[in-house]
Amino acid sequence: MKMPSFQVYNGGVKLFFGINVIGNAEEFIKAYKRILLVTGRRSAKISGALDDVTSILDKHGIEYTVYNDIVPNPIVENVEGIVKAYKEFGAEAIIAIGGGSIIDSAKVARLVISGGGSVVDYLYGRKPYPEKLPFLLAINLTHGTGTEIDKYAVVSIVETKEKIGISAGYPNVSIDDPRYTRTLPRNQTIYTSIDAFAHSVESATSTRSSPYTWLLAEEAIKHIVKHLPRALEKPDDLEARYWLLYASMIAGISIDHGVTHIGHGLEHVFSGFNPKLPHGAGLAILYKALLQFFYKLDPEVMARILKPLDPELKPRVEDAEKAQKAYNKFLEEIGFNESFSTYGFSIEDVKEAVKFYYENEKMKRYHGLAPKLPSREDLEKWLTSLI
Amino acid sequence: MKMPSFQVYNGGVKLFFGINVIGNAEEFIKAYKRILLVTGRRSAKISGALDDVTSILDKHGIEYTVYNDIVPNPIVENVEGIVKAYKEFGAEAIIAIGGGSIIDSAKVARLVISGGGSVVDYLYGRKPYPEKLPFLLAINLTHGTGTEIDKYAVVSIVETKEKIGISAGYPNVSIDDPRYTRTLPRNQTIYTSIDAFAHSVESATSTRSSPYTWLLAEEAIKHIVKHLPRALEKPDDLEARYWLLYASMIAGISIDHGVTHIGHGLEHVFSGFNPKLPHGAGLAILYKALLQFFYKLDPEVMARILKPLDPELKPRVEDAEKAQKAYNKFLEEIGFNESFSTYGFSIEDVKEAVKFYYENEKMKRYHGLAPKLPSREDLEKWLTSLI
Structure with a gap:
């Protein structure tokens, strides 16, 4: 069967699907000077996605730092870690490279970065969402969650054992490249x-x-x-x-x-x-x-x-x-x-x-x-x- | 077969589909004080859609005026007419009730209202699109064009006989109610x-x-x-x-x-x-x-x-x-x-x-x-x- 590359517009996300579509992210990334990369410990590297991304960043002289301290079934502390790393680095945008845990954590972090307050405020729906969120590019490495094309995110609160799904907003741009899932x-x-x-x-x-x-x-x-x-x-x-x-x-x-x-x-x-x-x-x-x-x-x-x-x-x-x-x-x-x-x-x-x-x-x-x-x-x- | 009511999020539009879904538009409309209605000469009335809309407008004391001078296969002059009516009335939003001609004309009018210049500037791609467009509610009365869910619009230039399709941006909210197509x-x-x-x-x-x-x-x-x-x-x-x-x-x-x-x-x-x-x-x-x-x-x-x-x-x-x-x-x-x-x-x-x-x-x-x-x-x- 044919395997074309194509785009999907669902809600607020523009998704590029297909083999070798990472190049399409370039025009969006190059608008920023400092970017926070959120990745898993291994998957971003062994899939080849991290190298593809850093090539683009280096080509345009974009400064970046990597935050990779995310556990599967991500917890409030992961999101707080992203928010802290983003602020300390003075980042202007986020590139999340990974599966559901990575992308979901980045989605929720955007709310806190723009709107302030605590992670739990947003999980409990106690705080209104900020109007404008930092740019998020989601590079998806698994064929499961769908989080790269939907507005949802799930984060756990350890103390209360609650794992809570919220509507956290779409990534701006997403990449679904089947090459990255072979590992x-x-x-x-x-x-x-x-x-x-x-x-x-x-x-x-x-x-x-x-x-x-x-x-x-x-x-x-x-x-x-x-x-x-x-x-x-x-x-x-x-x-x-x-x-x-x-x-x-x-x-x-x-x-x-x-x-x-x-x-x-x-x-x-x-x-x-x-x-x-x-x-x-x-x-x-x-x-x-x-x-x-x-x-x-x-x-x-x-x-x-x-x-x-x-x-x-x-x-x-x-x-x-x-x-x-x-x-x-x-x-x-x-x-x-x-x-x-x-x-x-x-x-x-x-x-x-x-x-x-x-x-x-x-x-x-x-x-x-x-x-x-x-x-x-x-x-x-x-x-x-x-x- | 079941015929549920449901929502669709494609690109920038939130679409309500189903029998009697017009009520869902209320929460969006009531944010405005003065609204321009763009309609066909007959279809908005005989379908029942116009009555449904004006009931909501009256309920919230929203001022409105109707512009209904649109020909099928709409021309530049139709779009100019909408722009003029919008400005003269001091409208803050548009409700387009009709088929492709009505909704397409309203889509292109939004560009001119916000970005200035002439309609042809946008049809010829000579002018960049404005960032923010006036709110557009599209109430679709035909089962053909798909313009209520897509970003395209088609307008003709009489002198050059050109009928030009452009990517004009999504309506903010759309209504697809099968009741309105029975006539x-x-x-x-x-x-x-x-x-x-x-x-x-x-x-x-x-x-x-x-x-x-x-x-x-x-x-x-x-x-x-x-x-x-x-x-x-x-x-x-x-x-x-x-x-x-x-x-x-x-x-x-x-x-x-x-x-x-x-x-x-x-x-x-x-x-x-x-x-x-x-x-x-x-x-x-x-x-x-x-x-x-x-x-x-x-x-x-x-x-x-x-x-x-x-x-x-x-x-x-x-x-x-x-x-x-x-x-x-x-x-x-x-x-x-x-x-x-x-x-x-x-x-x-x-x-x-x-x-x-x-x-x-x-x-x-x-x-x-x-x-x-x-x-x-x-x-x-x-x-x-x-x-």
Whole structure:
């Protein structure tokens, strides 16, 4: 299949997609004299993205410094670190090179840089957003989060164990180059792809879903089911990476419009409890029980978008179990064998998580986004089966 | 099928789609004290949209005046009229209620209002765009142009017979309510739907096309082929109108990303020569000869998106004629029997149009957007067959 380079305009972001599209960032970067780079410890280097960026910066004599102290499932302190580094360096713009943790942290840091106050002010919605934010270029290195094309960001508060998603504003410019995802480790390849899968499912079944999110979800899942096994077999298969990145990007447009609901809400509880649980792994595990519930919420849409997992699925409630089996089989085939025990969760932890999900004020924002909430008893039963 | 109300964020526009979504405009409108309404002579009234808008304006005591002197295939003078009316009234914002002519004229007027100079300065790209434009709410009354969701506008210069499309900026907020399209006359129902069809085909085959525009085009054409006959049979069929409007809107996202090429370039020549030729009618006629050329440009994409016209189409050059026949048959079935003669064009006019298309400087912008240009001889032969 052809693999053209192209642009996408979603909300306030101009995204360049394709092989070798980094050159398109030059015209935006060169307007600044001092830039803060926010990166992971390894990924920016081994993917080749950091070298590509610094070549452009050096060519134009732009001063830069690197902040790379970000943990996965990023916390308030990461954002504060970016804000401090930005101010100390006297930066005028940010280039974030990485996956969801890096880009999300940079998104929230922009609010604090321009609007002052504390990170928690923005997470709790206690402070109005500033009108103008510093320029942010997001160079995305994973095919999962969609954060490079959407307005959302997720940050955890360690003390309260809350992992909070907010609408933080779009990057100004984003780069999605499949070349940079060829060095993704095997487990990250799985986690991020399942994250994009979950974005598709939830944005197509939420109370804000639409024909547009159904369409995007259907297309994204088609490519994930087809190309994830190929990327696992041959990690540097550029065609497989192109389509996985495309799937993740359009699933990002889909959540930007249709949002997420119970799956992401619950996952945020679990990785808020244990930040070592990667977001995509948490979702992959949760979906081993939740997918059938989602199917029952909207059999018509679910049958349509899950066809690649099982072409026999019919738009009827009775097929929920069949859909669940097809998903679980897919996980087995790609070699995903993790469960809650993998991350040390006990039955008590799961009960605590369900309680937290139903009772914590900050989690309630997810409740209205699902067409229906499962009963606490049902949810507890399903999730304890995942230990 | 479910018909949810939803929002779309494409580029700088926030679009509300669905039955009775006008209420969503209230929060944006009420920030202004004096608003210029730009409308058609009849459509805003008979669709019910004008009443819906003035109810909101009256509720908040907002002063308004109506400018309704816009011709189809709008000309420079229409834009100047809007600018004058805006300034004389001391307006702070514009609400455009209508189809492409109304909304496009308002889009270009915004440039002149903020940036000064003449309309032609902007059409010829001689003047830089102003940074801040007046607020524009676009209430779309047809299922064709996609201008409510894209950044383009088309305006004609009478003296030079040029019809010029420019990137004029997005409306701030748009309303797509299928209720307002139920009063579209039969011929407009056809013309606008074929316009959306042409947007789909061209944006999926241009040099800027992408997997995203292929996807949107496929979906739009599916709904046009299915629902246009229904809307013609029963004009107030709200379900048919919902899906035609949805098709037009996503075809609008598609041209915003993938642009148009030869079909629109040529149509602009013909309706520049004779402004009585409705844009969609011009396209419908041209496609009776051009569709097979487009098919040959990209059989893989064309076979995919034209499946609803003929499920037997294969992704090979030899099927171009088959695709052409399927399109012509569809036109017959919906009762479209117009040709160039309907609008008084002679063989000489067609030759003149082809010459104009190849030689006029302003038309050359279209040439590079098609993967390949037909030879002048071929084009002349094809188009004279349409008289």
